[in-house]
Amino acid sequence: MPPPDFDAAFRDQFTTLLRWRRDVRHFRPDPLPGGMLRELLALTELAPSVGLSQPWRFAIVGDPARRAMVRASFEACNAEALAGLGGERAGLYARLKLAGLDSAPCHLAVFVDPEPEQGHGLGRRTMPETVAYSAVTAIHTLWLAARAHGVGVGWVSILEPAAVTSALDLPASWRFVAYLCLGYPMDEQEVPELEREGWETRRATGQTVIPR
Amino acid sequence: MPPPDFDAAFRDQFTTLLRWRRDVRHFRPDPLPGGMLRELLALTELAPSVGLSQPWRFAIVGDPARRAMVRASFEACNAEALAGLGGERAGLYARLKLAGLDSAPCHLAVFVDPEPEQGHGLGRRTMPETVAYSAVTAIHTLWLAARAHGVGVGWVSILEPAAVTSALDLPASWRFVAYLCLGYPMDEQEVPELEREGWETRRATGQTVIPR
Numbered sequence: 001m002p003p004p005d006f007d008a009a010f011r012d013q014f015t016t017l018l019r020w021r022r023d024v025r026h027f028r029p030d031p032l033p034g035g036m037l038r039e040l041l042a043l044t045e046l047a048p049s050v051g052l053s054q055p056w057r058f059a060i061v062g063d064p065a066r067r068a069m070v071r072a073s074f075e076a077c078n079a080e081a082l083a084g085l086g087g088e089r090a091g092l093y094a095r096l097k098l099a100g101l102d103s104a105p106c107h108l109a110v111f112v113d114p115e116p117e118q119g120h121g122l123g124r125r126t127m128p129e130t131v132a133y134s135a136v137t138a139i140h141t142l143w144l145a146a147r148a149h150g151v152g153v154g155w156v157s158i159l160e161p162a163a164v165t166s167a168l169d170l171p172a173s174w175r176f177v178a179y180l181c182l183g184y185p186m187d188e189q190e191v192p193e194l195e196r197e198g199w200e201t202r203r204a205t206g207q208t209v210i211p212r
Numbered sequence: 213m214p215p216p217d218f219d220a221a222f223r224d225q226f227t228t229l230l231r232w233r234r235d236v237r238h239f240r241p242d243p244l245p246g247g248m249l250r251e252l253l254a255l256t257e258l259a260p261s262v263g264l265s266q267p268w269r270f271a272i273v274g275d276p277a278r279r280a281m282v283r284a285s286f287e288a289c290n291a292e293a294l295a296g297l298g299g300e301r302a303g304l305y306a307r308l309k310l311a312g313l314d315s316a317p318c319h320l321a322v323f324v325d326p327e328p329e330q331g332h333g334l335g336r337r338t339m340p341e342t343v344a345y346s347a348v349t350a351i352h353t354l355w356l357a358a359r360a361h362g363v364g365v366g367w368v369s370i371l372e373p374a375a376v377t378s379a380l381d382l383p384a385s386w387r388f389v390a391y392l393c394l395g396y397p398m399d400e401q402e403v404p405e406l407e408r409e410g411w412e413t414r415r416a417t418g419q420t421v422i423p424r
């Protein structure tokens with residue numbers, strides 16, 4: 001197969017995809033079409049991974065009791081985060097919707113095996129965190145592919161990793177990376193919800209680039 | 213602006229982009245066109261980040277003395293990795309080319325400010341590693357956008373983080389995430405070099421998906 005040539009029209013559409021990928025917290029309850037989740041997961045095998053180790057592990061969380069345990073961890077961590085804030089920020093934080101756990105039809109918990117046999121350890125000796133980084137590129141792959149299908153993804157990080165690992169009865173040696181909610185979004189937005197709600201504004205990258 | 217509708221043709225091309233993104237170690241010495249790097253870096257501001265914190269910091273490494281210090285760290289770490297291997301694996305490892313540091317025209321070191329003011333701490337209290345994860349989604353964004361321009365990226369992780377931070381005279385509090393080589397690849401491949409060289413083979417994701 002000859003190498004592909006990507007043209008300006010594709011690059012423009014790809015930029016549009018980046019612009020309209022959102023961290024979604026408001027989902028319609030409709031389930032994803034049959035096969036959609038498997039199709040998205042299959043694309044993650046194309047993500048880069050340290051030493052070609054493919055260390056990501058995806059738990060599809062459907063059991064209501066397990067979901068309730070994850071939700072309880074979110075509630076506890078969210079209450080602690082709120083308690084740590086003062087004044088105006090506390091009021092603003094309390095008004096934010098930070099997870100779509102109740103309405104999202106699909107829940108996906110992402111872990112890594114921190115010492116995978118696959119890859120034979122290549123590239124992670126001095127930087128073992130690259131194993132988790134590999135899972136993050138897999139998540140980002142799934143996120144963009146989902147948005148290209150009109151499916152929203154929300155990343156929930158206000159969780160206690162050990163609580164999630166235990167709720168899902170997965171090996172304690174695995175490292176919890178992310179909890180993802182997937183489903184059709186209530187609406188499509190070009191501006192992040194945290195920006196629309198006045199929590200933070202995005203900056204141009206100029207200030208984060210340093211000549212050396 | 214109305215939300216975009218992505219069609220099957222775009223999704224097919226996006227999948228092709230994922231399939232042909234490679235970790236590149238063999239570069240042509242031609243420089244990137246003027247403005248290309250800034251264009252790629254500007255796209256990273258569209259990557260997801262915890263609490264909208266945009267914690268990534270990109271050092272464009274041009275100074276030959278600093279590049280030599282980074283290369284020295286790679287040499288040392290690579291020699292140690294080789295020394296830790298036995299038999300057949302050692303021979304195979306020694307034959308692999310694991311970095312394009314000598315030929316890549318553009319070097320980019322990626323760091324994060326682990327406690328950024330921007331974002332007001334949202335989402336990282338129980339999972340501080342999400343700050344580094346945000347930088348990884350920015351790297352993956354740049355990686356895919358580069359490939360859509362025919363530009364290759366190689367991620368070098370066989371480095372001592374403290375040595376790189378020191379070589380680049382950056383704050384010791386920053387966390388080193390990745391060292392990227394950018395340039396036009398010597399050739400385009402659909403199969404990862406580690407697979408072509410017999411180090412590892414990619415597996416289907418079926419085995420990494422767990423129902424819960």
